[in-house]
Amino acid sequence: MSTQSNKPEKSKEELEADQQKLSKQLLSLQDSIVRKPPYCYGTVPVDVKDCILFYGKDDDARRINLSQATDEQLQHLAKTCDPATFGVHEQDVYDETYRKAGKLDAEHFSLNVTPDHLGLLDIVRDQLVLVNAPQAYIGGTKIRAELYKLNVYGPQSFFKPHVDTPRGETMFGSLVLVFPTSYEGGALVLRERGCNPAPKEWSVDSASLLSQTSSPSIAYVAFFSDVEHEVLPVESGYRVTITYNLHYVSEDEPPAVSPPQPRLVPKHEAAFRATLQGLLDDPTFLPQGGNLLFCLWHQYPLPTPTEDTTLEESRQALRRLADRLKGSDALVLQVVRALGLDASLRIVLRDEGWIYDRTTFVMCDHAVRLGEPLEFGDGDAGNLHGYLLQAKRAILINGPFGPLDKSDLWRYGLDDEGSSDDEPNSDCVNGPMEVHWVNYLHWHEGVDNTHKTTYMAYGNQASIGTAYWRVCLLIRVGPFGQRATMTAGDEHATNDFKVVLLEVITVVVQSYAVY
Numbered sequence: 001m002s003t004q005s006n007k008p009e010k011s012k013e014e015l016e017a018d019q020q021k022l023s024k025q026l027l028s029l030q031d032s033i034v035r036k037p038p039y040c041y042g043t044v045p046v047d048v049k050d051c052i053l054f055y056g057k058d059d060d061a062r063r064i065n066l067s068q069a070t071d072e073q074l075q076h077l078a079k080t081c082d083p084a085t086f087g088v089h090e091q092d093v094y095d096e097t098y099r100k101a102g103k104l105d106a107e108h109f110s111l112n113v114t115p116d117h118l119g120l121l122d123i124v125r126d127q128l129v130l131v132n133a134p135q136a137y138i139g140g141t142k143i144r145a146e147l148y149k150l151n152v153y154g155p156q157s158f159f160k161p162h163v164d165t166p167r168g169e170t171m172f173g174s175l176v177l178v179f180p181t182s183y184e185g186g187a188l189v190l191r192e193r194g195c196n197p198a199p200k201e202w203s204v205d206s207a208s209l210l211s212q213t214s215s216p217s218i219a220y221v222a223f224f225s226d227v228e229h230e231v232l233p234v235e236s237g238y239r240v241t242i243t244y245n246l247h248y249v250s251e252d253e254p255p256a257v258s259p260p261q262p263r264l265v266p267k268h269e270a271a272f273r274a275t276l277q278g279l280l281d282d283p284t285f286l287p288q289g290g291n292l293l294f295c296l297w298h299q300y301p302l303p304t305p306t307e308d309t310t311l312e313e314s315r316q317a318l319r320r321l322a323d324r325l326k327g328s329d330a331l332v333l334q335v336v337r338a339l340g341l342d343a344s345l346r347i348v349l350r351d352e353g354w355i356y357d358r359t360t361f362v363m364c365d366h367a368v369r370l371g372e373p374l375e376f377g378d379g380d381a382g383n384l385h386g387y388l389l390q391a392k393r394a395i396l397i398n399g400p401f402g403p404l405d406k407s408d409l410w411r412y413g414l415d416d417e418g419s420s421d422d423e424p425n426s427d428c429v430n431g432p433m434e435v436h437w438v439n440y441l442h443w444h445e446g447v448d449n450t451h452k453t454t455y456m457a458y459g460n461q462a463s464i465g466t467a468y469w470r471v472c473l474l475i476r477v478g479p480f481g482q483r484a485t486m487t488a489g490d491e492h493a494t495n496d497f498k499v500v501l502l503e504v505i506t507v508v509v510q511s512y513a514v515y
């Protein structure tokens, strides 16, 4: 397959000028994305009876009204709790230097009210899920809150930075209710992970919020659960919280509450849409077309494949995620598809290249199991990217800081010698693919998908078959004048194994069918 063009070769200076211009254009696209804080908070007035909690681990349950609790009653509640553990690398551990608090599992307590009754699901939907989402989402997103745990933080108790372990593919957030007991300190601090330059930080001081209310109230904080957070030390008194996992309700699940009414939400897509449209109308922007690789802002739970998971099941899981993107990520997908561009989700993996002393990026259309111990095999497959390219149908791509060095291709078993006369077979052509990275700097070192970082992040529970992944959006842009790439009626079907890449040698490599 020939990709040679008859145009005169550009000089080195011209190529550099083109590259600089493209970098500026991609930066303008990235800067046009409006991002709202990944959390919402406030207080809701409640009836005194809404603060009644029943708890106990045997038949003698106790009753406590958390809006009028005495120190003695709170001490009893604290004593009934178990020491709170947290998850590291697929194991629950107890470590008081990381998390000092008491917890009760859901079967050991009962509260009179639920987040639905308090009107919190509507608030979370409006103020967290929809606030940054594209117009098309409005009226469409149903959510539910799953009771998780009760936490009691006595004096000097805290929970250091962690992300909440994803409990299933549909989980997108966490909701914390804070009861009106008397305490000081214990602010919940949320922090963007790995963002460049300085990560943003937000703090919710529920003790202060509750002290400003004139009638009994409960404070709430809801946040996207891939956002790092910590509970600062409680200085005095007892801070009592109940946590919930927030899930999207899938279409086939019966709604727990009546469907929410469509609401008016400000439109944030205008700036991004106008910038992207401007670039597509600009003949100097990717004149021959190309592939944009958009690093998504949030991280997403995907089922960890087991030995029994088929390749198709893993692909479907990543495809389904397109309907559950959060905030500005949803907006980007919505806008690029509305402009006729083919866009689909991909997992990019970085291999530190301890064999060849270089970093390699490969792209998959599904999540792969990277748990340890990892048997990569021998020979060419004796390293992570070799394993992914050969066994997982990954595609070799250039890294974020420049094109692939073509003289390097032999290292990956991909050079322009050999089988290039053969018709590419859609099953076994695996790159290299040239991509233009957008937003990579937000994925600072150590937070992209290496086998260490994906599984070793601190969670609030040991991982249970679902892990957070950094996910990319692969967007195909056609040449100037014919920008649209989306196949009519099939917005999910990007088959980039068949994409003929400009100025990139397409070769056939041997692919071993091991899933």
Ligand SMILES: O=C(O)CCC(=O)C(=O)O
Residues within 6 Å of the ligand: 151, 159, 164, 176, 188, 229, 231, 241, 243, 460
């Ligand atoms: O109690 C809180 O405010 C937060 C608790 C928390 O982050 C957790 O249980 O994962």
Ligand SMILES: [Fe+2]
Residues within 6 Å of the ligand: 162, 163, 164, 174, 229, 460
């Ligand atoms: Fe947490």
